[in-house]
Amino acid sequence: MSHDLESESADLANALRESRPTPEPGFTERLDQAVTDHFPPEWADEAALGKSGDGGIGTLAERLRRRLGGRRALLPAIAGFAGLLFVVAVTAFDSRWLGDEPRDDARGMSGSAQEFSRSPSEGRPYGLLESSPDTAGATAPGDPNPATGAGIRLGPESLRATAGTAGGGRDVAREAEITLGTDPDGVQDVANEVVEVTDDHNGIVMNSNVTDGEAGKAGANFRLLIPSAQIESAVADLSGIADLRARSQELTDITAPTNRAEEEIADSKAKIQSLLGELEETYDDGERAAIEQKIRWERQEKRWAEARLNKLERRADYTPVALKVETGGASSSEEDSGWGFADALDDAGELLGVAAGVVVLALAVAIPIGIVVLVALALNRAWVRRSRRRVLGGE
């Protein structure tokens, strides 16, 4: 029985082998040609395949690849498109984030109100420190000694609020320093403009010194007094005369010494008045002489106090400006007008930074999308496998 079954199975197997479908010669010839040609993009059409489907064989990606001429054409096209997208993104990012930022070079510093807020010599925003009544001492302007005064840097807004008298009735004194750069031939013109600007703002040229010569030696020095009420516009105008190389302003709180001088004056007046009263009631020549001597001393004290007060008031009303005109150096106008190697390095670094930013942003977008795509691909793969099993009979 078992032998019969084995024999029967062998016969059936042989029958199946002999009944197996065989390909038509025309098909095998076309397929042989495709293999010989390494499946060129047009092979499916030339082999007249896809007649049973919807116009082609394989997946959509396979058909697209054949239509586009294979990977050799598709990959450069995709790479070119991606590169174009990257360039567009970098350009858009650059104009969006850097387009309004003032350039930190000498050309960009030439005298507008907006550019006033930066100090090219220090490379940081101007006016980071503001006046602090608790820390500001009473001293002569510019005295760096913390025990007697405090030099305070203020920005334009702070100066505007404290012009002449600080907010809250405090007295302040200012100092400004400006360094301009120009060509040796332009020193005289710059000097003339400095005087004109000073006059325009009702200022005083305390002294000036103009030196001719070659680049590096030629230059000028000015000591100006500008009314504190006009110091902002005056500094802006002076900064715009030539290439601005450095600019700083210093603010000193002089409320305490001013008050002390006023108190000393008031005390002296009172003492003098008291001594005059004593003098009227004294008839002894010796005593009268002593009182008169005290009155003279006190009047002297009063004059000194008044002189100090006048000086402090002048310091509050007028701001000394030290202006220096330089020639030569890295930032003369001719050199600044050109675009050099350092500028190229700066621009390259800036561009690389922007590119890195774009890459980070792109990754921030691409990574979540990539994760979603990977999950979708995995789900699709699992679904396809399940569908194939189902086709085979619900395995």
Add this chain to the structure above:
Amino acid sequence: MNGMLEAVPEPEAKSAALPGPRPLFEDLYRGSRDDLYSYVAGLLRDRVAAEDVTALAFERAFRKWDRFDPRKGSARGWLFGIARNAALDELRKRKREVPAIEPEEQQAPGSVAGTVIDRERRADLLAALGTLSPADREMVALKYFGGLTNVEIAEATGYSSTNVGTRLSRAMTRLRSALETDGFASNEEVAR
């Protein structure tokens, strides 16, 4: 056959199945072309679709040939796995049974089968094969139309070799039953 392919020596059918050095793709193609078509045609039972799937399987195998690792299995098992996926995708796309291959369509000029087996008996056998489930029909097609060993079938389908033997035995039993109970010619008649 074109000149280039004819220049390649005809490989032994089983040589490509043995694990070892990486074969040439052309060798794999020439040793498997007809077997692969037979398997796909037996599974799909549609000549035109079988040609499409066979060609597509060879194209995919050619594109992926660099990724084939001989240490993981035979080239024929790998190739039939690709063809199996393509054929199942074709079945999924259709979601219906296609008509059986007509015996007269099957005859090729000079076919040995045409001279040995009576067309009517062959029609009975193919019709009985059509009554099997796709899973059973796939096993029969892989084994007797594709000429694969059980190991190669395991590589192509992902089943274990033991499972392949069991499935194949079950499929043959069902085919035999279909031949006997559905009024088809007996096995002896078919074999004769």
